[in-house]
Amino acid sequence: MVKVCQSTIIEAPVDEVWAILRDFNGHDRWHPAIAFSEIEGGEPVDVVGAVRHFRLNDGGELREQLLALSDRDRRLSYCLLEAPLPLMGYVASIRLKPVTDGNATFWEWRSEFQPPAHRRDELVRLVTEDIYQAGFAAVRNLLKRRSVGSPVETRPPQAIVAPTPPINMPHAPSRIAPGQTATTAAIVVERYGGPEELRLRDIELPPLAPNEVRIRHTVIGVNFIDVYCRTGFFDLLKPPGVPGMEAAGIIEAVGSAVSGFSAGDRVAYACPPVGAYSERRNMAPELLVHLADDITDEIAAAGLLKGVSASFLLHDVHAVKPGEIVLIHAAAGGIGQLLVQWARHLGATVIATVSSDDKARTVERLGAHHVIVYSRENFADAVMRLTGGRGADVAYDAVGNDTFAGSLAALAVRGHLVSFGQASGPIGNWDIGRFASKSLTISRPNYAHFTDTPEKLEPHVARFFQALRQGVVKVEAPTRYGLADAANAHRDLESRRTTGALVLMPRP
Amino acid sequence: MTKVYVSSVIPAPAAEVWKLVRNFNALPSWAPFVAESRIEQSAQADQIGCIRSFTLKDGGRIRERLLALSDYDLSCSYAILESPMAVENYVATLSLTPITDGNLTLAEWQAEFDCAPDREAALMHQIGNGVFQTALSALKHRFGR
Numbered sequence: 001m002v003k004v005c006q007s008t009i010i011e012a013p014v015d016e017v018w019a020i021l022r023d024f025n026g027h028d029r030w031h032p033a034i035a036f037s038e039i040e041g042g043e044p045v046d047v048v049g050a051v052r053h054f055r056l057n058d059g060g061e062l063r064e065q066l067l068a069l070s071d072r073d074r075r076l077s078y079c080l081l082e083a084p085l086p087l088m089g090y091v092a093s094i095r096l097k098p099v100t101d102g103n104a105t106f107w108e109w110r111s112e113f114q115p116p117a118h119r120r121d122e123l124v125r126l127v128t129e130d131i132y133q134a135g136f137a138a139v140r141n142l143l144k145r146r147s148v149g150s151p152v153e154t155r156p157p158q159a160i161v162a163p164t165p166p167i168n169m170p171h172a173p174s175r176i177a178p179g180q181t182a183t184t185a186a187i188v189v190e191r192y193g194g195p196e197e198l199r200l201r202d203i204e205l206p207p208l209a210p211n212e213v214r215i216r217h218t219v220i221g222v223n224f225i226d227v228y229c230r231t232g233f234f235d236l237l238k239p240p241g242v243p244g245m246e247a248a249g250i251i252e253a254v255g256s257a258v259s260g261f262s263a264g265d266r267v268a269y270a271c272p273p274v275g276a277y278s279e280r281r282n283m284a285p286e287l288l289v290h291l292a293d294d295i296t297d298e299i300a301a302a303g304l305l306k307g308v309s310a311s312f313l314l315h316d317v318h319a320v321k322p323g324e325i326v327l328i329h330a331a332a333g334g335i336g337q338l339l340v341q342w343a344r345h346l347g348a349t350v351i352a353t354v355s356s357d358d359k360a361r362t363v364e365r366l367g368a369h370h371v372i373v374y375s376r377e378n379f380a381d382a383v384m385r386l387t388g389g390r391g392a393d394v395a396y397d398a399v400g401n402d403t404f405a406g407s408l409a410a411l412a413v414r415g416h417l418v419s420f421g422q423a424s425g426p427i428g429n430w431d432i433g434r435f436a437s438k439s440l441t442i443s444r445p446n447y448a449h450f451t452d453t454p455e456k457l458e459p460h461v462a463r464f465f466q467a468l469r470q471g472v473v474k475v476e477a478p479t480r481y482g483l484a485d486a487a488n489a490h491r492d493l494e495s496r497r498t499t500g501a502l503v504l505m506p507r508p
Numbered sequence: 509m510t511k512v513y514v515s516s517v518i519p520a521p522a523a524e525v526w527k528l529v530r531n532f533n534a535l536p537s538w539a540p541f542v543a544e545s546r547i548e549q550s551a552q553a554d555q556i557g558c559i560r561s562f563t564l565k566d567g568g569r570i571r572e573r574l575l576a577l578s579d580y581d582l583s584c585s586y587a588i589l590e591s592p593m594a595v596e597n598y599v600a601t602l603s604l605t606p607i608t609d610g611n612l613t614l615a616e617w618q619a620e621f622d623c624a625p626d627r628e629a630a631l632m633h634q635i636g637n638g639v640f641q642t643a644l645s646a647l648k649h650r651f652g653r
Binding site: 005006007008009097098099100101104106108133136 | 513514515516517605606607608609610612614616636641644645
């Protein structure tokens, strides 16, 4: 039995490093040796027993099983089930510890295995250098890219759902206020980290200001931006704070200076500041939308942010024209489903990518002309084949790291890449000189820049509701979670196993 | 039960740092707030159960019993028997872990204790910052290159 132990210091807070490492399926986003990874059977990434199946850049395929994971000790261990090399009996563990003077992290990666004697030195060196030391360097670089930025990679990475930081961020008070002060149940993020940081608490509900309304939420939307807020990837939320940017509900009280809204009105919103993961909240009414009787709370909360996004992506960022070929990634996701239906209605040929056969069937039902299961097939090659070598006119890409290069390759001459998210990690640095080979256009839209005033927001809301009424787009019934169960909603969203929208239900 | 945890990176190999800190009677040689120390009843300083009696530079006197010492884990644990701080059931552990990248050492010092609720914040600060982190900073400085 040989033992390998490597350790290092990473100049970043321990929770930030842990948020990266605890994602058992996330190693393909940072480790340079890994091309692609998925969790078998769609298990959540942090369930003990989950098996990750991954492919190395050199084509080798491996399977590894999660044996233990502790958020308290910031420790996980796993073993190898199948590998192209004789790393027999390989069991490894990762643990993190905070360095309290400064804000750094100690990271230890150790393993034991039984190599054949004649390959012992070679395999020990491979594990030590090519896996562990290379992994240290990769995470260090990932964090540096996030915090320092570069001319290409923005800080924080801008996504469609990355509005500019609001001025008055709601903060959870440190203790429950005594006496008659109102309180509300809310999900509070005390510190950046994994889904377990989403905890239900009673927080103070401040007295209503003259220019605010108080909303009792009936349904709360869950979006990938909420994950970025929870992990600290975006600084829209400063701990302790309440995440969430989308909800529907009923107005309970109206401040003295508010006009146009009264108690009892049904409303919805999809905008900062964060704070939607709560039973009740106070809010300025500028970006609130009145709900007509034929739009249910559930559909509004599941669809408004995604519908508004789809509206400006398909009409403003790139105006999709009849006959165009449109490539849509993550097509079974909440926003992907809307893009597929709406782009088809606009007369485009829709090529969709998904990660599994189940999702492929969902997307076919929605009207995609071609569906590519990208885990099985190189999607860029497939797009070229489907288009007779021409490529797509526009690619809508919220996946980021895993798909950016392929999206570029799948575009036609004078094609347009709309990069509006990075669910799989930041896209890294790109030399725009190379885009000249096809005269490509790249867009990086920011949700707030299309929606932060009533004048900008209104046309998109009207267009989305109109599309719903005419049956141009359908929002399927979302998957419901209790408000207290927000952590599980995030786990499911991040595990890439959900289709459609997720919502949280506050207590009635 | 109140818990305090501090840690620091010491710029020296763990074996070298351990040589200094494993000596339960050596606080005066590296902890800046300790004036003098002796092991009671002529016991050895690495004998489990031995008691160190030391005086702080501010005059306070503390007696601590060595509970565990591991040259394999590079760690030692001890309990307070007497001190001017109003703490009970106080057990602390100082441990070292090698950092292979650069041949450095992670030094961790943690304690658990009971105390009056209104004293908790002050004691956590006093023990965490005033004692542990101050001593680790001194250690860091001592091995600084």
